[in-house]
Amino acid sequence: MSLRHTFRKWFTRRPGNTIRKHSTAKERLVRPTLEHLEDRLAPAALPVNPNFEDVPDFTGWNVNPGPSAFTPNANFEIYDSNSETIVRGPGAPEGNAYAHLAFQGDNVGLDDGFPTPQTSFGPSIQSSTFQAPAFSFLSVSWRATDGESVAHPRGRLFDAVTNLPVGTFFDTDTGTTAFNTSFVQVPFEPASEHQQFYLVFEAGSTGSGDQQEEVGASLDIDAIHRSPAPIDVTTLINGHLSVDVCNDFDQTNQDDSIKITLDTTGQFLEIYSNGSLDFIAPMSTVDQVNVFGGGGNDHLTVDSSNGLITIPNGIRFDGDGSCPEFTGNISSEGGDFDTLILTQTGGATQTSDVYSVGPNIGDGIDVITGPGGTQTVFFQNLAPVQDNVPATTATVNATPSNNAINYSQGPGGGIFVGNTGIVTDDNQESYEFNYKDHLVINALAGSDEINLHYNNTSSPAGATPGGLKDITVNGADPTASDTLIVNGISGVLDNLRYLPTSVGAGTVINDNAPQPNVLFTGIEHLNLVVQQADGDGVRIDGTIGNDAIEFLHGATSDSGSFVGTLDQTMPPGPVPSP
Numbered sequence: 001m002s003l004r005h006t007f008r009k010w011f012t013r014r015p016g017n018t019i020r021k022h023s024t025a026k027e028r029l030v031r032p033t034l035e036h037l038e039d040r041l042a043p044a045a046l047p048v049n050p051n052f053e054d055v056p057d058f059t060g061w062n063v064n065p066g067p068s069a070f071t072p073n074a075n076f077e078i079y080d081s082n083s084e085t086i087v088r089g090p091g092a093p094e095g096n097a098y099a100h101l102a103f104q105g106d107n108v109g110l111d112d113g114f115p116t117p118q119t120s121f122g123p124s125i126q127s128s129t130f131q132a133p134a135f136s137f138l139s140v141s142w143r144a145t146d147g148e149s150v151a152h153p154r155g156r157l158f159d160a161v162t163n164l165p166v167g168t169f170f171d172t173d174t175g176t177t178a179f180n181t182s183f184v185q186v187p188f189e190p191a192s193e194h195q196q197f198y199l200v201f202e203a204g205s206t207g208s209g210d211q212q213e214e215v216g217a218s219l220d221i222d223a224i225h226r227s228p229a230p231i232d233v234t235t236l237i238n239g240h241l242s243v244d245v246c247n248d249f250d251q252t253n254q255d256d257s258i259k260i261t262l263d264t265t266g267q268f269l270e271i272y273s274n275g276s277l278d279f280i281a282p283m284s285t286v287d288q289v290n291v292f293g294g295g296g297n298d299h300l301t302v303d304s305s306n307g308l309i310t311i312p313n314g315i316r317f318d319g320d321g322s323c324p325e326f327t328g329n330i331s332s333e334g335g336d337f338d339t340l341i342l343t344q345t346g347g348a349t350q351t352s353d354v355y356s357v358g359p360n361i362g363d364g365i366d367v368i369t370g371p372g373g374t375q376t377v378f379f380q381n382l383a384p385v386q387d388n389v390p391a392t393t394a395t396v397n398a399t400p401s402n403n404a405i406n407y408s409q410g411p412g413g414g415i416f417v418g419n420t421g422i423v424t425d426d427n428q429e430s431y432e433f434n435y436k437d438h439l440v441i442n443a444l445a446g447s448d449e450i451n452l453h454y455n456n457t458s459s460p461a462g463a464t465p466g467g468l469k470d471i472t473v474n475g476a477d478p479t480a481s482d483t484l485i486v487n488g489i490s491g492v493l494d495n496l497r498y499l500p501t502s503v504g505a506g507t508v509i510n511d512n513a514p515q516p517n518v519l520f521t522g523i524e525h526l527n528l529v530v531q532q533a534d535g536d537g538v539r540i541d542g543t544i545g546n547d548a549i550e551f552l553h554g555a556t557s558d559s560g561s562f563v564g565t566l567d568q569t570m571p572p573g574p575v576p577s578p
Contacts, residue, residue, distance in 0.1 A: 048127070095280045137186070153170055157199060300315075342385070353387065395442065451487070506526075
């Protein structure tokens with residue numbers, strides 16, 4: 001049984017789901033009432049690369065080899081050695097990497113007139129500037145290790161305008177520790193400072209030895225998070241995770257941007273909310289991700305640059321859905337312009353990319369299959385879908401009803417480089433794409449009209465050089481009512497040639513203009529559209545047998561039709577009427 005049903009229809013969780021909920025910081029901490037501050041709160045964020053996974057090392061961080069420039073800091077007499085590295089591998093408390101700072105040396109001691117041991121700080125790292133709401137919490141995982149002397153790590157939150165510390169994670173003689181988590185609460189800052197902060201972590205040590213001068217220790221840092229955060233994690237009965245992502249967590253009807261991707265190892269699933277890395281876990285432990293758009297114009301980006309997101313129950317995006325876990329700012333008004341973006345900027349070319357229109361407006365499924373597995377995204381209440389994932393074949397499945405399907409040139413821009421194609425099906429959400437070599441349109445059942453009118457000599461960019469190579473259109477039952485319209489290109493010389501292969505099937509080739517071949521099956525009516533002013537032409541090729549083909553003039557000088565019967569060497573039946 002399931003504790004709750006997250007989505008309706010396409011979004012129903014599998015049975016046997018929920019066993020318990022994680023105890024997270026957002027559950028332990030009471031969020032203050034901030035109605036009087038709503039006009040002050042910017043979307044919460046974290047510094048760049050908060051878990052140190054990004055490549056190159058220390059992306060987004062300023063590394064100071066030491067001695068630390070932040071005060072207070074006892075003077076060094078000798079600064080022997082220091083090290084600032086990113087350690088990658090299974091030892092990280094979260095993900096696959098953590099920051100490691102280490103040093104040793106001598107500082108001022110008894111012979112310098114200091115009666116008590118002094119604390120000195122060696123290498124430090126400083127984060128990028130970020131905004132965080134007043135009274136929210138930040139957490140960090142850290143570990144200190146004694147070296148020449150006792151470890152005294154220091155981690156603080158700084159006001160980015162005054163450059164003064166406003167919160168402390170840790171600042172004491174700790175000695176050697178295991179990884180543990182510390183918190184700071186974000187203060188309420190004057191309006192002129194815009195809630196802007198940065199983090200500083202320093203490896204430190206307190207003097208020891210005969211003269212209390214010897215210092216040296218190391219500090220490891222990882223997993224910087226915000227709390228509350230728009231993530232709710234449920235442990236399923238099989239021990240795996242189901243993750244809910246809740247938009248409008250910070251502001252009602254906010255335009256939210258969610259990104260789901262893998263880290264550079266391809267092993268850890270990462271979820272970014274409005275630029276903040278709010279979730280990371282081994283992909284093998286995650287069964288399902290649910291994204292609730294709420295109000296506003298929201299964007300979900302599924303980035304397969306480091307590999308397809310191959311989780312058993314897929315990713316499920318409800319553009320207008322309200323998150324069941326959270327209340328308050330969250331709303332769902334419907335009618336928003338919510339977008340699904342499927343992108344990939346590196347890695348393997350995928351085998352297939354199948355986009356299926358759902359039964360209701362804004363519903364559908366996209367399934368990408370490649371060398372790394374299968375990625376499935378279910379969606380509802382969406383507007384456009386944009387897809388630049390390199391794949392050999394893109395397939396668009398319409399609905400089993402009467403459809404008006406159009407293929408034309410897309411607007412491009414945004415995630416796209418080069419020309420794009422766009423497919424629409426009635427008033428369903430549009431599908432814009434490039435980096436595909438072949439396009440297949442399955443009209444399915446119903447009396448369908450498929451109009452191919454890509455009015456440009458440059459085809460959409462392909463997965464391989466040369467752009468989109470061909471288009472295949474497949475009609476279906478009933479067997480008397482599907483129409484395919486193939487348009488030439490305005491302003492250039494077109495010679496559209498039809499090669500019949502069987503009843504309702506054939507190929508249309510443009511012998512002059514650079515236009516992808518059109519292959520089709522299950523089509524009862526074929527219309528070829530050219531421009532008389534361009535000197536265009538249309539012709540039909542017979543078979544190797546005896547064919548009877550008749551040309552009929554149309555109502556105007558630039559129209560007409562072919563009607564005929566193929567030879568007995570072909571399957572029986574009439575040639576589709578152009």
